[in-house]
Amino acid sequence: xxxxxxxxxxxxxxxxxxxxxxxxxxxxxxxxxxxxxxxxxxxxxxxxxxxxxxxxxxxxxxxxxxxxxxxxxxxxxxxxxxxxxxxxxxxxxxxxxxxxxxxxxxxxxxxxxxxxxxxxxxxxxxxxxxxxxxxxxxxxxxxxxxxxxxxxxxxxxxxxxxxxxxxxxxxxxxxxxxxxxxxxxxxxxxxxxxxxxxxxxxxxxxxxxxxxxxxxxxxxxxxxxxxxxxxxxxxxxxxxxxxxxxxxxxxxxxxxxxxxxxxxxxxxxxxxxxxxxxxxxxxxxxxxxxxxxxxxxxxxxxxxxxxxxxxxxxxxxxxxxxx
Amino acid sequence: xxxxxxxxxxxxxxxxxxxxxxxxxxxxxxxxxxxxxxxxxxxxxxxxxxxxxxxxxxxxxxxxxxxxxxxxxxxxxxxxxxxxxxxxxxxxxxxxxxxxxxxxxxxxxxxxxxxxxxxxxxxxxxxxxxxxxxxxxxxxxxxxxxxxxxxxxxxxxxxxxxxxxxxxxxxxxxxxxxxxxxxxxxxxxxxxxxxxxxxxxxxxxxxxxxxxxxxxxxxxxxxxxxxxxxxxxxxxxxxxxxxxxxxxxxxxxxxxxxxxxxxxxxxxxxxxxxxxxxxxxxxxxxxxxxxxxxxxxxxxxxxxxxxxxxxxxxxxxxxxxxxxxxxxxxxxxxxxxxxxxxxxxxxxxxxxxxxxxxxxxxxxxxxxxxxxxxxxxxxxxxxxxxxxxxxxxxxxxxxxxxxxxxxxxxx
Numbered sequence: 001x002x003x004x005x006x007x008x009x010x011x012x013x014x015x016x017x018x019x020x021x022x023x024x025x026x027x028x029x030x031x032x033x034x035x036x037x038x039x040x041x042x043x044x045x046x047x048x049x050x051x052x053x054x055x056x057x058x059x060x061x062x063x064x065x066x067x068x069x070x071x072x073x074x075x076x077x078x079x080x081x082x083x084x085x086x087x088x089x090x091x092x093x094x095x096x097x098x099x100x101x102x103x104x105x106x107x108x109x110x111x112x113x114x115x116x117x118x119x120x121x122x123x124x125x126x127x128x129x130x131x132x133x134x135x136x137x138x139x140x141x142x143x144x145x146x147x148x149x150x151x152x153x154x155x156x157x158x159x160x161x162x163x164x165x166x167x168x169x170x171x172x173x174x175x176x177x178x179x180x181x182x183x184x185x186x187x188x189x190x191x192x193x194x195x196x197x198x199x200x201x202x203x204x205x206x207x208x209x210x211x212x213x214x215x216x217x218x219x220x221x222x223x224x225x226x227x228x229x230x231x232x233x234x235x236x237x238x239x240x241x242x243x244x245x246x247x248x249x250x251x252x253x254x255x256x257x258x259x260x261x262x263x264x265x266x267x268x269x270x271x272x273x274x275x276x277x278x279x280x281x282x283x284x285x286x287x288x289x290x291x292x293x294x295x296x297x298x299x300x301x302x303x304x305x306x307x308x309x310x311x312x313x314x315x316x317x318x319x320x321x322x323x
Numbered sequence: 324x325x326x327x328x329x330x331x332x333x334x335x336x337x338x339x340x341x342x343x344x345x346x347x348x349x350x351x352x353x354x355x356x357x358x359x360x361x362x363x364x365x366x367x368x369x370x371x372x373x374x375x376x377x378x379x380x381x382x383x384x385x386x387x388x389x390x391x392x393x394x395x396x397x398x399x400x401x402x403x404x405x406x407x408x409x410x411x412x413x414x415x416x417x418x419x420x421x422x423x424x425x426x427x428x429x430x431x432x433x434x435x436x437x438x439x440x441x442x443x444x445x446x447x448x449x450x451x452x453x454x455x456x457x458x459x460x461x462x463x464x465x466x467x468x469x470x471x472x473x474x475x476x477x478x479x480x481x482x483x484x485x486x487x488x489x490x491x492x493x494x495x496x497x498x499x500x501x502x503x504x505x506x507x508x509x510x511x512x513x514x515x516x517x518x519x520x521x522x523x524x525x526x527x528x529x530x531x532x533x534x535x536x537x538x539x540x541x542x543x544x545x546x547x548x549x550x551x552x553x554x555x556x557x558x559x560x561x562x563x564x565x566x567x568x569x570x571x572x573x574x575x576x577x578x579x580x581x582x583x584x585x586x587x588x589x590x591x592x593x594x595x596x597x598x599x600x601x602x603x604x605x606x607x608x609x610x611x612x613x614x615x616x617x618x619x620x621x622x623x624x625x626x627x628x629x630x631x632x633x634x635x636x637x638x639x640x641x642x643x644x645x646x647x648x649x650x651x652x653x654x655x656x657x658x659x660x661x662x663x664x665x666x667x668x669x670x671x672x673x674x675x676x677x678x679x680x681x682x683x684x685x686x687x688x689x690x691x692x693x694x695x696x697x698x699x700x701x702x703x704x705x706x707x708x709x710x711x712x713x714x715x716x717x718x719x720x721x722x723x724x725x726x727x728x729x730x731x732x733x734x
Contacts, residue, residue: 063573088575097566101330103337115326116574160570 015077016041016168016199022061022071024223031057032068032223039168039201044194046214047203048309050319054223055203056096059170062201063093075168089117092166096173098153099160102146106137106156109145110163117164124163131159135189151182158189168199175209187213207309217309221317235307242281243311244288246274247301255295262291265318268310277311327571327584331558332591346599349547353600356539357608371399372454375408375420380427384465388423391465397457412442418450419443421458431466434477534667534696536610541691542664544600545684546655548593548630553651555589556634560644582726586635586719593627610695618694618701621708626687629711632718633683639722639729658682686710 017039024032032054039045047055060066062073064080064087073080075087100109107128114124132138135155145153154174161169171190175183190213194200204210210217211231219227219234227234251272259274260267268275278284281304292299314320336342374392378385393400403411408420424438431437441458443451479486479494486494559582562568571581601619604610612619637654641647659665661675662684668676679685690707693699 060569065569065572085575088573091573093570093573095566095569097569099566099570101334101567102565103334104330108333112326112330113570113574116571116576118575 014041015039016043016075017062017201018072018074018077019062020072020074022058022068022073024057024061024066024068030223032061035071035220035223035225037062037218037225039199041167041199042194042197044190044200044202044213044215046210046217047201047220048205048207048210048217048313049203049220050205053205053220055205055220056172057223058220059093059172059201059203063091063170064088089164090167092161092164092169094158094161094169094171094174096176098145098157100145100153100156103144105142105144106132106148106159107141109156110159113160114163119164127163127165128159131162134192135159136185149182151178151185154178154182154186155189158186162193166198168201169193171200171202173203173205175204175206207313211309219309219313219316221313226316227312231309234309234312238307238312238315239279240277240307240311240315242278243305243307244274244276244278244281244285245301245303245305246276246288246292246299247272247303248274248292248297249300250296250298252295252297255292255297258295259291259297265314268314268320275311277307277314324576324580324584324587327576327581328587328591331555331585331588334558335555335588335592345551346596349544349596349600350603352543352547353540353604354608356543357536371397372450372457373399373401373417374454374458375403375411375417376400377403377405377408377420377422379405379425380423382428384428384431385423388462388465391461392421392458395457395461397453398461409442412444415444417444419454421462437466536604536608537692537695538663538667538688540600540604540608540610541688541695542659542684544597545626545630545662545687546659546664547600548596548627549633549655549659549683550651551596552589552593552630552634553637553647553655554634555592556585556631556636556638557641557644557647557651559585559635559638560641560647564644578727579723582635582639582723585638586631589631589634590627593631594623597623597627614698615694615701618704621701622687622690622694622704625708625711625715626683626690629683629687629715629718632715632722636718636722639726642729659684661685663688683711683714686714 015038017037019035019037022032022035023030035054035058037045047058049055057066061068061071064084067081075083075090078087080087101112104112110128110131111124114120114127119127128141129138132141135158137152137155137159140148140152145156148156158171158174174190175186178186187209190200190202194213202209202213214231216228216230217234218225227237229237249272256269256274260269263276266277268277276284276288285302285304289299289302310320376389376392378389389400389402392398401417403420405420405422408417408422411417412420420442422440422442424440426438429435443454483490483494559568562571568581572578601610601612601623605612634651637647637651641650659682661678662682663671663679664684668679668685671679686707690704690711693704693707
């Protein structure tokens, strides 16, 4: 796919979105508690958290789909609920699911969604052509969506949110369920949109995505934003400085259990490797190797890496992002 | 609202096979039911009912009864012995046999109990009901005249036992002369007319009107339409399942706008389906749809509005498409049965006829009967149209309230 290159973004000047003290409960379950957001114009804000952390509820509230029990939302200093239709036109939403009509073509889908936002005629057609070109799908524009691959559908799903030139776009886990190649294409699209100065809120439970794409990251867990800042800020605020990656060849429940007990809240156990969050890797490594030896865990490779969001999340919540 | 409706219509026409089937199925059913009710053909009258006639009396009077009944349009007589008739009925080939026993004429003339009997197949009760109507008026028309004469003679004998035989014979001759004297006279015709139970058809087979055909078209078209609108109403729930509903709610359109958009597309499809049904009925089944075209167009519109609101109502009160499918099938079958779509209402017991008024089918069918059968002017059909619109208003109001209330659950 070839992306059109546009002028680079202007530096942030003022606030696009302000959310104050958003709270939402479903019967007894608190879905959001006192969520505050200040999103600058042109900013790409990542909301990182495991499934069920409250990311989609936040997006639903910010996009007017749900009403919060408490709190206030302002778009360009205008209250969402007092200027509902005006604010809705500022918003574009890329939902988690493919919200398209499978039996219609890409052009028919985009025409429909464009018309829903009041765009008509030649202007709409030009916008559709421009977006399909931008997303590398111009040659498939008259094909039904049901004939598209997962990645292509995801790109049309993004196009449908961009037709009306929104000032802020919410992307709710837009890479769920697609292959790495399609995921990279979507990353390129997002980076290009970011470079054009579009404000975006991007939710994900993949730390790599947040690390690669976002200017600022809000870590959300159990309906609360527990940390916020740029990747560097989050890293510097953490007591953890490094990660020890151990690749093992004989998965052994007993030895893994002993290691988990010893390094409670510090150790991530993956399929074939362990990640130990450490404030001083050189000091912790000998003890770790000795423990592995005692528990008869055969190590293939040892690696010391700089701190990732995964470890920060573990430090903050005591659990893995993929839990 | 219009954008949503247009999108739905576009989606509807995308699946050409489904469109074809949605029109073909009602057409096939209408044709089958029209054949069942014997209603195909512009000027075709109802098929006469076969009646077997076993004459064991073999007198002038029994022959006169045969001739009179045979002349009746609704009956087709076949002369058989009782044994032959019994075999045919038991084999299910005929419905009934009228047996005139020996002594029939004598009993009639003497004013005694008439020795005759009707044997029939109990399984053919509906046909028997129609047979009785045609049979009794003619049968008693013939026997009554002779019976009265016999009764008078017996009465003279009973009341005047002192009279000599010659005097009685004289009176009898005079009475007979009085009756015979009316032969071919205007007075006799007058008495005959007066003595018969007058039966006047208030509603009948007028020009181009055919009860069976109208029943088949109106009944089946409305029932099938209800199935179609439930399916298109369920497209709202498909939007929910596919995630497009969330996207619609995020767009600058009100939730009720989404609902009205859905209703508009459903209405379009309903009008299309009904129009195709009536065009087919005109072209193939011989129904004169031009008999009162303005009334027909308005009636199609009102029936379509009422049915569409039913579809939207189902979509707004159900939580999933599966719920819509099962619940609407149940409701449609029930209201179609009590509303007369499946079987003409006059076959049903009184309680069912009273219940019929709660169904959309009943009012729509009554409207179509008014146009094609009763051939009423538009002004007299308007109340039924207003009732259909009233039903639509109630169902739509409930749908809007329910839709708004369930909005949170839907997203």
